[in-house]
Amino acid sequence: MMNIVLSRDTLNLVHQLQRMTGENVMLCYQCKKCTLGCPSAYRMRMKPHELMRAIQLGQEEEIYWSGTIWICLSCETCNTRCPQGINILRVIDGLRERSKEVNYYNPYPVIPAFHRIFLSLVERFGRIYELGLAVLINLRMLSPFKDMDMAYPMFIRGKMKPLPHRSQGVKELQQVMERIRKLEESKLEN
Amino acid sequence: MRYAYYPGCSLSSSGIEFHLSFQYVARALGIELVEVKDWVCCGASSAHATSHLLSIALPVLNLSHAEKEGFDRLIAPCLACLSRFKAANVEMKSNDPLRKKIHELFDYPYQGKVRVYHPLEVFLELGLDQIRARVKKKLKGLRVACYYGCVLTRPPKIAQFDDVENPQSMDSIIQALGGETIDWSYKTECCGVSMTLTFSDIVLKLSNEILREAKEGGASAIIVCCPLCQANLDGRQRQIEETYHARYGLPILYITQIMGLSFGAYPKEVGLEKLITSPKEVLGPLGLM
Ligand code: SF4
Ligand code: SF4
Numbered sequence: 179m180m181n182i183v184l185s186r187d188t189l190n191l192v193h194q195l196q197r198m199t200g201e202n203v204m205l206c207y208q209c210k211k212c213t214l215g216c217p218s219a220y221r222m223r224m225k226p227h228e229l230m231r232a233i234q235l236g237q238e239e240e241i242y243w244s245g246t247i248w249i250c251l252s253c254e255t256c257n258t259r260c261p262q263g264i265n266i267l268r269v270i271d272g273l274r275e276r277s278k279e280v281n282y283y284n285p286y287p288v289i290p291a292f293h294r295i296f297l298s299l300v301e302r303f304g305r306i307y308e309l310g311l312a313v314l315i316n317l318r319m320l321s322p323f324k325d326m327d328m329a330y331p332m333f334i335r336g337k338m339k340p341l342p343h344r345s346q347g348v349k350e351l352q353q354v355m356e357r358i359r360k361l362e363e364s365k366l367e368n
Numbered sequence: 369m370r371y372a373y374y375p376g377c378s379l380s381s382s383g384i385e386f387h388l389s390f391q392y393v394a395r396a397l398g399i400e401l402v403e404v405k406d407w408v409c410c411g412a413s414s415a416h417a418t419s420h421l422l423s424i425a426l427p428v429l430n431l432s433h434a435e436k437e438g439f440d441r442l443i444a445p446c447l448a449c450l451s452r453f454k455a456a457n458v459e460m461k462s463n464d465p466l467r468k469k470i471h472e473l474f475d476y477p478y479q480g481k482v483r484v485y486h487p488l489e490v491f492l493e494l495g496l497d498q499i500r501a502r503v504k505k506k507l508k509g510l511r512v513a514c515y516y517g518c519v520l521t522r523p524p525k526i527a528q529f530d531d532v533e534n535p536q537s538m539d540s541i542i543q544a545l546g547g548e549t550i551d552w553s554y555k556t557e558c559c560g561v562s563m564t565l566t567f568s569d570i571v572l573k574l575s576n577e578i579l580r581e582a583k584e585g586g587a588s589a590i591i592v593c594c595p596l597c598q599a600n601l602d603g604r605q606r607q608i609e610e611t612y613h614a615r616y617g618l619p620i621l622y623i624t625q626i627m628g629l630s631f632g633a634y635p636k637e638v639g640l641e642k643l644i645t646s647p648k649e650v651l652g653p654l655g656l657m
Contacts, residue, residue: 198420199420200463217557217558217560217574218560218570218574221567221570249567249570251518251558251560251562251563251570252413252416252417252562253518253519253522253558254451254518254519254522254523255518255522255558257522257523258522258523258524258532265523271416271417271420272420274417274418275417275418275419275420278418286567288566289566290417290418292414292565292566293413293414293417293418294418296412296414297411297414297415297418297422300408300409300411300414300426304408304409305377305380305408305409306377306409306412308377308381308382311565312565315565315566316565319566324568325565325568327606327607328603328604328606328607331603331644332382332599332603332644335641335642335644336384336642337381337382337383337384337642338381338382339380339381343380345406345407345408346405346406347405347406347407347408347429347433348408350406350408350429351408351426351429354425354426354429354473354474355422357472357473358419358421358422358425358473361421361469361473362419362421
């Protein structure tokens, strides 16, 4: 049985997330509508409504340990149906963004790794290079031949390009991404 | 009508037949498409899971290119791109501190003048009569399931299109072409594609349910409007059949492919040969290919 100690700090997480996302998690009254419509809830240790309660109680470590924020498919069903009008996905995105700053165990590191690889390819070429993305993430998962049976028919139909294509707009993009990185680093230092 | 056209990364590779068939249909309906100059990736689901600022900045970068070129309407056929573009426009309008931050990032301050559309929205704005008027071959005897995917209508505050839980736009187009659509409850269920390269087991389960429901509902094909849904339901169908000991054989066609065929296109003009599950068995007997 987990002990929950309520103190003045309990609401810190709620307030931080509200500052980041504009969403007030305290509005959640545990109706479970989010969980009932969630396509990946079956695979989550902490269901969406439990996540909302855990935030209300400041249970940060449990939240990150459960890995729920990385199992969410970003399908927007919960947002659409929440009777309290909470943008749950926006809250989850806030927790994902915060995960870079806090140091909690993550049972599914491959998902943030995927996002890092994705964005580094975007920064390099300006566009997504599907084959490169698939190869890099397969290597990261130590399963280099995953989905070969799927890639081959796409390849012979010319649906997967063997080489990346570089966008003319990549210079401007790199500049913007660099500026964002600087901005976010300076925020962290303060 | 002239539109800025943002194909996005998928339509240049795995979704190439969506690109081809949309071009064909647009030409037939008098929709002029001008590709956004030097477009870059919108960040899809990786940017918003990493940094909110980045997830708005990438769409704004592309929108500002369109705005500078004098466009006030932009078409994004991929649903992942579409929803990011629409979200960026809403944030730029309603979130003052964020707008200020974004403007500091760019040399050109985006004014928020470019409205974002999915091809379906443009077709419906033109009207079903315009579509009916182009029909050369009726889809007589064709019974399909229209699958809309996750974010075409969600969340309604941002998407502002069609009924959120029971959309009808594709159904109405198929019916205008003389085809039949099934009523089913998986129209907007998520296919899980954002995990396709990582936790494929989730994708197989969710996509299997969609294929199964369509088949049980009596559909002989699924009609889609997003390159990610298509790549998933078509590209993984063999794996799904093996995993769940099922046999579906359902061709997954883009709405623009079926519109093109009905407008008299040759199969190649709408990229039918690019599909992995061949539609020949279904469309052949109806004289559509
Ligand atoms: S749907 Fe909204 S109010 Fe209901 S449990 Fe989920 S977050 Fe809470
Ligand atoms: S957005 Fe995430 S949490 Fe919400 S219903 Fe979809 S998968 Fe579940």
